[in-house]
Every structure is written in structure tokens, then in C-alpha cells.
Amino acid sequence: xxxxxxxxxxxxxxxxxxxxxxxxxxxxxxxxxxxxxxxxxxxxxxxxxxxxxxxxxxxxxxxxxxxxxxxxxxxxxxxxxxxxxxxxxxxxxxxxxxxxxxxxxxxxxxxxxxxxx
Amino acid sequence: xxxxxxxxxxxxxxxxxxxxxxxxxxxxxxxxxxxxxxxxxxxxxxxxxxxxxxxxxxxxxxxxxxxxxxxxxxxxxxxxxxxxxxxxxxxxxxxxxxxxxxxxxxxxxxx
Numbered sequence: 001x002x003x004x005x006x007x008x009x010x011x012x013x014x015x016x017x018x019x020x021x022x023x024x025x026x027x028x029x030x031x032x033x034x035x036x037x038x039x040x041x042x043x044x045x046x047x048x049x050x051x052x053x054x055x056x057x058x059x060x061x062x063x064x065x066x067x068x069x070x071x072x073x074x075x076x077x078x079x080x081x082x083x084x085x086x087x088x089x090x091x092x093x094x095x096x097x098x099x100x101x102x103x104x105x106x107x108x109x110x111x112x113x114x115x116x117x
Numbered sequence: 118x119x120x121x122x123x124x125x126x127x128x129x130x131x132x133x134x135x136x137x138x139x140x141x142x143x144x145x146x147x148x149x150x151x152x153x154x155x156x157x158x159x160x161x162x163x164x165x166x167x168x169x170x171x172x173x174x175x176x177x178x179x180x181x182x183x184x185x186x187x188x189x190x191x192x193x194x195x196x197x198x199x200x201x202x203x204x205x206x207x208x209x210x211x212x213x214x215x216x217x218x219x220x221x222x223x224x225x226x227x228x
Contacts, residue, residue: 043204044161106216111159
């Protein structure tokens with residue numbers, strides 16, 4: 001299957017700082033990328049959908065000014081957690097969907113563990 | 118998207134078939150059934166998907182009932198590495214690809 005990478009895999013930061021997480025599709029062009037958040041012992045929660053070259057669409061309850069998403073190319077999307085606080089500590093996972101029109105198959109990255117002190 | 122119901126947990130003996138059920142009684146005619154799994158602290162992994170017909174690939178088989186209100190994912194010879202949370206998701210393929218994850222089934226494969 002296609003490969004999606006995330007960087008960094010793990011980050012620890014101080015409260016009030018901003019953290020940027022990168023999501024890359026390594027061997028295919030991703031017209032759409034998705035960002036999820038997962039708290040311990042819980043399922044994945046979709047945060048936003050980003051299409052290359054356009055503004056991201058956020059799910060209800062997700063603050064777009066706090067979670068900035070940029071999808072500037074067909075292989076890269078970034079999520080910036082601004083002014084992070086301890087409650088933002090979570091496992092952030094991205095996925096990418098290719099340009100093929102007949103399938104919803106998404107390829108997921110390995111996730112980024114964010115810890116805010 | 119139609120809602121899915123899965124048992125929270127299941128056990129399976131190594132080498133035996135694991136049959137994971139999923140109910141999706143409100144599924145509409147053009148919604149697909151997708152299965153993903155998530156091994157601890159990793160990103161989800163695609164397993165298989167189907168619309169009406171049964172499907173099989175190198176990982177698993179998907180059996181969808183004739184009325185499409187339920188499905189079963191079959192891992193024919195479960196190994197310890199199949200221990201994971203398995204998610205059954207129903208989605209419209211033309212809805213931009215959104216996958217809404219439920220609670221899934223935590224499968225434990227035991228020696």
C-alpha cells in the first residue's frame with residue numbers, strides 16, 4: 001500500500017508554545033488529507049479535512065484558530081497546534097487519500113504523540 | 118453516515134479463524150463498508166471494503182449479508198500480530214472520503 005509519514009513521531013513542549021506536525025504522502029499524490037486526534041483508550045476523532053490548495057474544513061467543535069492546517073502541495077499537509085496546553089496532549093494522526101475516484105481508501109501515518117507540559 | 122455497532126472485545130485462539138461482526142442496519146444503498154485496524158500506538162491500517170458482494174484479499178474476507186444490514190470480517194488464521202482494535206466504518210464513497218470511527222472491537226489473539 002501507499003506510504004504516509006509523519007514528523008515528528010513524538011514531541012514534548014511547554015504550555016503556550018506552538019507545535020507543527022507534518023504529514024507527507026511518500027509515493028502518491030494526496031488530493032485530500034485528514035487529521036485525527038486520539039485520546040488514550042478512545043477512538044479516533046476526525047478534526048478536519050484538507051484539500052490541496054484550499055482552506056481546511058473543520059469538524060464541529062474543533063477550533064480552526066487553534067489547529068491551523070495547511071495543505072500547500074499534493075504531498076504535504078501540516079497541522080500547527082497554537083498556544084498548546086496540557087489538554088491538547090494527544091495522539092495526532094493524519095491520513096491521505098489519493099486522486100483515484102472510486103475508493104475511500106485512506107492511508108494513515110504512524111501518528112505523532114504530543115505531550116504538553 | 119450510517120452508524121455501526123461492534124462488540125467491544127473478542128478473544129481468538131492463535132491459528133483459528135477470527136470472525137468479527139458489525140451491525141449497520143441503517144446503511145443506505147450507496148454506502149460502502151470499510152474495515153480498518155489499529156495496532157497499539159500506530160496509525161490505522163486498511164484491511165478491506167465492499168458494497169454488496171463478498172470480498173477477499175490477502176489479509177481477510179468480508180461477508181456482507183444480502184440485506185446489507187450487517188457484515189463479518191474474517192481473519193482466516195489469526196496470529197498474535199493480529200491483536201488490534203478493528204473498526205467497521207460505513208461511508209459514502211463520494212462524500213470526500215470522510216471516515217468516522219466508532220469504538221471498534223478489541224481483538225485479542227491468544228496462544
